Amino acid sequence: MSYSELCIEECATIQVSLEQGLSIRKVADLLERSPSTISREVRRNRSSDGRYRVSHAQQYRHDRRVGCRPKRKLLPGGPRFALIQHMLRRRLSPEQISGKLKRMTIPDLRDAYVCRETIYSAIYALPVGE
Structure with missing residues (x-):
């Protein structure tokens, strides 16, 4: 099974669907994704008020990704x-x-x-x- 990240459109769909009161399973069916994927996305990327926001999700994803990448050893000028x-x-x-x-x-x-x-x-x- 291959892995693919949620794109920005899917994240926006999650936000709008949750604001409309749809369940995680309904959102997963709508996006043709696993309910666990949607649940994990929402759980990982909640804002401080507990709501899922696309802007916060993108920032959190970026912060996690930057932290796990090794630093380059050969930087021009070093x-x-x-x-x-x-x-x-x-x-x-x-x-x-x-x-x-x-x-x-x-x-x-x-x-x-x-x-x-x-x-x-x-x-x-x-x-x-x-």
């Missing part, structure tokens, strides 16, 4: 990025760079290690010529 750029200019491959970073101990760059895949994605994410 010291780790500059170090890797310097090593790339010295014609080291991403594999060599990740190996060197693993062995280096730089006080300012704790956990300086970056895997080769991260370096490759940073290289290909840059505009051509940089």
Whole structure:
């Protein structure tokens, strides 16, 4: 069974339906979703007054998602990025760079290690010529 998030239109339908007094099961039938999905959505995303609001649901969803995503290790302008750029200019491959970073101990760059895949994605994410 595949998972798909509720879209903004479905959330708006939930809000309007609940305000009209429909039950969770009726809303689920209307959206062709499981009643447990609707119940969980309403329970997770109630506002402080206990009512389901689309704006609150979207904000809560965004806040939960931001918290679970790992922070990027290579941000342009950062010291780790500059170090890797310097090593790339010295014609080291991403594999060599990740190996060197693993062995280096730089006080300012704790956990300086970056895997080769991260370096490759940073290289290909840059505009051509940089």
